[in-house]
Amino acid sequence: MSQARTNLAILGLQWGDEGKGKVVDLLSPRFRQVVRFQGGNNAGHTVVVDGQSIALHQVPSGALHPGCFLVVGNGVVLNLEVFQQELDRLKARGFDLAGRLLLSDKAHLILPHHIALDLWREARADKLGSKIGTTGRGIGPAYEMKASRMGIRLGDLRHPEVLADRIRPGFEEVRLRLGDREGLPTLQAIVDGALKTAEPFLPFIGDAQGHLLAAWERGDSILFEGAQATLLDIDHGTYPYVTSSSCSLGGLFTGTGLPPKALDKVLGIAKAYTTRVGAGPFPAELLDATGDRLREAGREFGTTTGRPRRCGWFDAPITAHACRTNGVDGLAIMKLDVLDGLDEVGLVVGYRTGEGGVTTRLPSCAAEWADLKPEVKRFKGWASTRGFTDHRQLPPQAQAYLEALSEAVEVPIAYLSTGPDRTEGCVYPGTFLETLLG
Numbered sequence: 001m002s003q004a005r006t007n008l009a010i011l012g013l014q015w016g017d018e019g020k021g022k023v024v025d026l027l028s029p030r031f032r033q034v035v036r037f038q039g040g041n042n043a044g045h046t047v048v049v050d051g052q053s054i055a056l057h058q059v060p061s062g063a064l065h066p067g068c069f070l071v072v073g074n075g076v077v078l079n080l081e082v083f084q085q086e087l088d089r090l091k092a093r094g095f096d097l098a099g100r101l102l103l104s105d106k107a108h109l110i111l112p113h114h115i116a117l118d119l120w121r122e123a124r125a126d127k128l129g130s131k132i133g134t135t136g137r138g139i140g141p142a143y144e145m146k147a148s149r150m151g152i153r154l155g156d157l158r159h160p161e162v163l164a165d166r167i168r169p170g171f172e173e174v175r176l177r178l179g180d181r182e183g184l185p186t187l188q189a190i191v192d193g194a195l196k197t198a199e200p201f202l203p204f205i206g207d208a209q210g211h212l213l214a215a216w217e218r219g220d221s222i223l224f225e226g227a228q229a230t231l232l233d234i235d236h237g238t239y240p241y242v243t244s245s246s247c248s249l250g251g252l253f254t255g256t257g258l259p260p261k262a263l264d265k266v267l268g269i270a271k272a273y274t275t276r277v278g279a280g281p282f283p284a285e286l287l288d289a290t291g292d293r294l295r296e297a298g299r300e301f302g303t304t305t306g307r308p309r310r311c312g313w314f315d316a317p318i319t320a321h322a323c324r325t326n327g328v329d330g331l332a333i334m335k336l337d338v339l340d341g342l343d344e345v346g347l348v349v350g351y352r353t354g355e356g357g358v359t360t361r362l363p364s365c366a367a368e369w370a371d372l373k374p375e376v377k378r379f380k381g382w383a384s385t386r387g388f389t390d391h392r393q394l395p396p397q398a399q400a401y402l403e404a405l406s407e408a409v410e411v412p413i414a415y416l417s418t419g420p421d422r423t424e425g426c427v428y429p430g431t432f433l434e435t436l437l438g
């Protein structure tokens with residue numbers, strides 16, 4: 001198998017959970033370096049090996065391929081306790097990452113007071129009607145501390161003598177808000193816990209930017225694995241119902257320290273329908289039996305929190321926005337088979353506005369989203385696409401649907417998934433992905 005020389009980014013084009021894990025797992029044997037660059041253990045992907053699934057949150061999906069070196073970039077926020085659990089689970093299944101894992105010394109730590117603040121804020125927001133529906137993993141506060149210069153980098157763990165002084169300012173601010181009654185651990189307990197958890201990781205912490213620059217210069221192939229997705233991006237998503245990192249392409253460069261020319265192609269991942277977890281605008285949402293059916297057929301329950309996902313038709317305007325934001329070269333359309341057996345399949349091609357027109361423009365504020373109603377184009381359903389490995393053999397109705405979808409977002413399809421297994425799906429001939437895999 002020839003090593004690819006195309007450095008590729010894999011990015012979610014909706015609100016997350018598009019099936020990026022399957023694509024990364026499928027492609028990673030062709031890459032030497034697999035890199036996470038943003039997010040934390042709010043992400044979750046399930047990789048299926050020999051019929052058994054392993055849930056990963058922070059470990060890059062290339063973990064299951066011994067030829068992949070795994071890098072966690074500086075843009076990530078890490079919960080080391082959870083990371084250790086993932087490493088233990090992998091080890092129990094025969095995947096040892098020793099010697100092929102590097103954690104950026106500039107990545108930030110998620111600490112217990114960040115998690116406490118996240119949970120406190122969400123509980124309070126529930127009463128104020130401003131709940132985001134976060135994963136409760138402390139992601140927002142960890143990034144907040146980073147931006148307000150009170151964050152703790154992994155590199156700080158090498159200096160235990162000053163760790164309490166580094167953590168104190170952020171901890172005291174959280175204590176001011178939560179008071180002493182909210183079950184916050186003491187500063188000393190947080191420091192001791194961080195040092196104890198960090199101990200086994202110290203050999204893995206280092207200069208990830210230097211490592212990646214050297215890998216790029218010597219021609220190693222690099223796969224960048226995005227977490228969450230563009231509509232959850234802090235700038236380009238449906239703010240304020242977003243996560244706190246840059247999940248779109250810009251985050252790749254700030255989150256690794258590599259220059260844009262280190263990247264060759266972008267593969268955008270979208271489901272053949274749309275889901276979202278947590279609160280926020282979702283014009284394509286189906287609050288009826290069809291939505292329930294998509295949830296059941298697609299097993300749309302969160303990998304991280306187990307929450308049922310909201311389900312709806314494929315939303316072309318949001319996906320087109322994500323494609324433009326990221327300069328997507330090709331689409332990977334996932335879970336087409338979940339639409340099997342429906343009498344008709346809808347495609348949201350625009351939004352009807354309060355004034356009566358139709359627009360494909362995304363509003364910049366939550367209040368304007370509320371006025372939009374989906375403009376749905378309907379297609380005849382089909383019996384089954386499960387396990388198809390050649391898109392030209394698909395039922396004609398499914399082909400017509402996919403063509404319209406690709407036309408609406410103005411990007412060609414490069415990969416189609418027709419089932420959860422690695423073997424269920426196809427690479428489209430003539431696309432960059434075929435060349436890359438060739």
Ligand code: IMP
Nearest residue numbers: 016017042043133134135242243277278
């Ligand atoms: P946070 O990232 O935990 O702060 O959550 C902010 C929003 O992003 C919430 O709506 C979450 O449900 C959503 N979110 C965060 N990570 C993921 C993910 O990996 N998949 C889907 N939604 C996510």
